[in-house]
Amino acid sequence: MVTGSAGYIGSHACIKLLEDGHRVVGLDNYSRGNPGATTALERFPGFSFVQVDIRDRSKLLNVLKKNEIEAVMHFAAYAYVGESCHTPLAYYNTNLVGSISLLSAIAEAGVTRIVFSSTCATYGEPPADLIPISETCEQRPINPYGRSKLAFEQVLKDLAESDEAPHGFCFAILRYFNIAGADPRGRVGEDHQPETHLIPRCLQAALDDHQVITIFGTDYPTDDGTCIRDYVHVDDLVDAHVKVLESLKPGDGKIFNIGTGRGYSVLDVIRACKKITGVNFRTNNGIRRKGDPPVLYADPTCIQKEMGWRSKYTGIETMIADAWKWMLKNPHGYKEDD
Numbered sequence: 293m294v295t296g297s298a299g300y301i302g303s304h305a306c307i308k309l310l311e312d313g314h315r316v317v318g319l320d321n322y323s324r325g326n327p328g329a330t331t332a333l334e335r336f337p338g339f340s341f342v343q344v345d346i347r348d349r350s351k352l353l354n355v356l357k358k359n360e361i362e363a364v365m366h367f368a369a370y371a372y373v374g375e376s377c378h379t380p381l382a383y384y385n386t387n388l389v390g391s392i393s394l395l396s397a398i399a400e401a402g403v404t405r406i407v408f409s410s411t412c413a414t415y416g417e418p419p420a421d422l423i424p425i426s427e428t429c430e431q432r433p434i435n436p437y438g439r440s441k442l443a444f445e446q447v448l449k450d451l452a453e454s455d456e457a458p459h460g461f462c463f464a465i466l467r468y469f470n471i472a473g474a475d476p477r478g479r480v481g482e483d484h485q486p487e488t489h490l491i492p493r494c495l496q497a498a499l500d501d502h503q504v505i506t507i508f509g510t511d512y513p514t515d516d517g518t519c520i521r522d523y524v525h526v527d528d529l530v531d532a533h534v535k536v537l538e539s540l541k542p543g544d545g546k547i548f549n550i551g552t553g554r555g556y557s558v559l560d561v562i563r564a565c566k567k568i569t570g571v572n573f574r575t576n577n578g579i580r581r582k583g584d585p586p587v588l589y590a591d592p593t594c595i596q597k598e599m600g601w602r603s604k605y606t607g608i609e610t611m612i613a614d615a616w617k618w619m620l621k622n623p624h625g626y627k628e629d630d
């Protein structure tokens with residue numbers, strides 16, 4: 293079962309699992325996801341979809357039992373840092389209460405394997421000497437989004453050590469950095485409303501000359517003065533999920549950072565987007581946003597060594613090119629397909 297299957301990463305994970313020959317039940321309440329993503333997934337014979345809220349424990353239990361679910365990839369969440377500061381209750385309600393409801397249904401149904409989408413936002417603003425960030429870096433999130441994800445990490449660890457866990461229970465926590473790109477074959481892509489991620493924002497600006505990209509801070513202590521982030525192709529990310537899921541054995545509790553170990557500045561990304569699209573879209577310089585650390589990138593050594601996972605798409609340009617391909621085909625996102 294894939295929760296959040298109508299969302300950006302969940303839909304890509306479904307395709308990967310289906311292509312690997314698994315049967316997949318996608319689950320989403322469409323609060324943030326797209327029915328068009330479900331339509332794309334329903335082209336695969338092994339896929340079925342249920343519209344359920346993860347807070348509805350009894351419906352979840354029904355779905356888990358009826359479909360004889362063996363493992364869960366849990367992507368469903370609210371995932372906007374800024375929004376989480378304005379509506380923290382909604383974030384704790386979905387990301388923590390909802391995830392606990394899911395976990396409790398999983399335990400009752402006797403499902404033993406879960407892979408949970410966590411985030412580098414659980415690390416907060418690590419000091420410069422702790423970058424690149426490894427899994428042992430202290431987790432001090434600075435917003436409700438990061439705190440809601442960290443709280444559920446702890447729930448997973450506590451359950452695993454208790455008698456409430458089903459026999460053979462195992463879990464993995466994957467802390468992603470910035471995910472980008474789209475299915476290289478263009479079947480699904482990124483369509484967030486509103487879009488806050490830099491790459492799709494730039495691509496939207498390349499399509500619509502009314503849009504201007506604001507660079508939040510040009511006075512950071514980096515070479516070009518803009519923030520540096522670690523971008524991972526969504527195809528690499530879902531590959532990591534499958535590798536980790538397949539490796540899980542009873543009693544395991546694996547934790548991995550998912551990044552490339554290489555950072556790109558905001559200006560690097562803008563330059564690459566202009567190159568790929570051939571459009572010199574407009575930008576302006578704005579002030580820093582609260583809570584944006586200057587440099588964040590992962591130390592991916594752990595997953596590389598333990599899982600043999602490595603990002604296939606190391607350059608930012610392939611990620612941008614795949615996202616651009618999707619956007620040219622779907623300039624209004626999934627809307628036309630709904």
Ligand SMILES: NC(=O)c1ccc[n+]([C@@H]2O[C@H](COP(=O)([O-])OP(=O)(O)OC[C@H]3O[C@@H](n4cnc5c(N)ncnc54)[C@H](O)[C@@H]3O)[C@@H](O)[C@H]2O)c1
Binds near residue numbers: 300325368471
């Ligand atoms: N996109 C990134 O760069 C990134 C980085 C770090 C972590 N993550 C994590 O990865 C996961 C997926 O992110 P995404 O970018 O695909 O987000 P997304 O918003 O595209 O997808 C999330 C999906 O969850 C669904 N959902 C939300 N609340 C639900 C509920 N109560 N019941 C059922 N479904 C519900 C939404 O409708 C949506 O389809 C999230 O958990 C997010 O925190 C994403």
